[in-house]
Amino acid sequence: MFEILEKARIGPGVHRAVISALEIARAHRPGQFVILRCYDQGERIPLTIADKDSEKGTITLVWQEVGVTTYHFGTMEVGERLQDLCGPLGKPTHIENFGTVVGVGGGIGIAPLYPITKGMMAAGNHVISIIGARTEGLLFMTEEMRKVSHELLISTDDGSYGIHGFVTQVLKDLIDKGTKVDMVVAIGPVPMMKAVANLTRGYNLPTVVSLNPIMVDGTGMCGACRVEVGGKTMFGCVDGPEFDGHLVDFDLLTKRLAMYKGPELIALNRFRETERGCKCSIPGGGA
């Protein structure tokens, strides 16, 4: 169970792995996530399922190295097994034929956006995808995204590839051009989702965002994943992970995500001194 079948580095600090998980692959719906532990003293972290193959019984995970667990996972090789893998968790994306759906994916958010656009396309929507990253080297899954979009727009902050600018600008131009948009799905770093929500609010465009609060159990038992939506406290793991972007308190989310900054650095530095930790190139000092 939970054996790593394929693994590749698809960008600086970004990995993709295909993992054997029969039951999860069978039950998974777009928008859902898993919680994993790499080893017996490991922490539980959530990762959105980027793809699955129900026939082969595999799921695909894409992650960026940020804390001790994502670094640890990054050092694991084909043939190794995850200690624990629990899922699928969270509510699936609400998929129906809305008309035209724009998927906006920023950085690592492109991975979780993929199964959603795939589902939206299958449901008969006209799908326009806008994906972006800081620079060309950080872009990934562009070919996959092309297959599940009727139109694909790519931007980089530094202009090294595609349109020069932020994904929000691309979205704004698209709307201002008069494109009829019925629904926006935005997944990426918190500032990006916040910017998209602020933009679409002005146009009164329904906007769904996928939140990534800190989690422990992922089943509604602990409340670590608390987020505020429309002034109400919700649990990201069971009430979400997707919420109405116009109602989410993004500033609170940002602060809560920084809660363990100090300890995370300690854990990472400690990991770096282990045999396994030497295998990965953790940038000095910062996490």
Added chain:
Amino acid sequence: MLDPRGWRMTEQQEPKKAPRPKIPRQKMPEQSAIERAHNFYEVALGYTNDLALLEASRCLRCKKPYCMKGCPVEIDIPDFIEMIKQGDLIGASWKIKEKNSLPRIAGRVCPQETQCEATCVLNKKGKGEPCAIGRLERFVADWAAQHAADELPELPKPTGHKVAVVGSGPAGLTLAGGLIKKGIAVTVMEALHELGGVLVYGIPEFRLPKAIVKAEIDELRRLGVEFKTNWVVGRVETVDDLLEKHDCVFIGTGAGAPLFLRIPGENLNGVYSANEYLTRSNLMRAYMFPEADTPIAKGRRVVVFGGGNVAMDSARTALRLGAEEVTIVYRRTMAELPARAEETHHAEEEGIKFKLLTAPLEILGNEAGWIVGIRCQEMELGEPDESGRRRPVPVEGKLFDIECDTAIVAIGNAANPLVPSTTKNLETNKWGNIVADLETGKTSRDRIWAGGDIVTGAATVILAMGAGRKAANSVMQTFGVS
């Protein structure tokens, strides 16, 4: 002086005038408060042989054993204590296990003072302290685990029936143990990566060592119970999916959804539910950080809201994690504190402070989103409410702040809606608890049983075990297995 029979004779011949036994209730050795406040080892160390014999000799072996009436699973208390007196500890252990398959756990966490020991004749007014039944149960069960751990009962031929159990807390485990011993195949599905429910994620190591829970579960495994961890029923598969592959399903998912205070500032960093705080420390071993990867806010000044066992566990955990000052904030007075007297006593000994007649109004934070204190309202006791307890009411204008960097909300749990909401036509009450017959565990749906906290709301380990046992009997009856 140590002839127990002598005491018994006296009791039976002259029940009214007879002098009471002079042997006082035997204390259980424990780590000193100073020492234990800084480690996670078990507080209570258990009776020695001599202490156990001495305590056992206090039992009067009443003809009408009221103690048994106080026990939710009706353990044959006088008989097992008699076996201790005769030195037959294996026999005593089997006697207990006839009714309670997890005695090492119950002997540690049962609120005996409101159950068997409350109804013990020695406890009757003016007659002194009750026989320490719980401590004796623990002694016997620990002894048996050390000396006879490998003895398994002989199993009957498989009956061919298959039962699925959702949740591996005491309710599910007890049912699994009951059924497997009758040849019924059992598979237990658990959402978390470890088995045991609240026993592993909630109740701290210093009250219930995890090795004990593990040993009890290993025994079930050796008996043939199958376990699936990381298995969230309602997501991986529904109860109806389970019914296709099993003859029936038992739901024992506990009362796992934490309640918050619904006051401003509750989502500030450093504010935890007790469930999260305890799960990080117990299940994820954050107390070992950074040897274990999961972090926890190691507060210097910690405030805990609530007055139950969960509040005591949270406060004592905070202390062991290194807090300089831990304060329990409770709306009523010491007299209404719902926690077990023993736990409150332990907490006080360890230096936990109590701020009584105090209700939180707001949690105060800084720019970075961290808690810096709480604003409180002084309370006084007014008229009794429906529960008969005097209702706390605010004292006009008496507000004050308490400085702190961590707050833990321990005001209770509600039912987790995941299983009820994904099981069609399963009746629930207005609090979201599954409606089930308390004697049989039968729910509104055919072939579905339920028991434990998901039915009763947050209760006790022994009541959950009792529910598991009753449901097991009902399932066997339905299958025609005796």
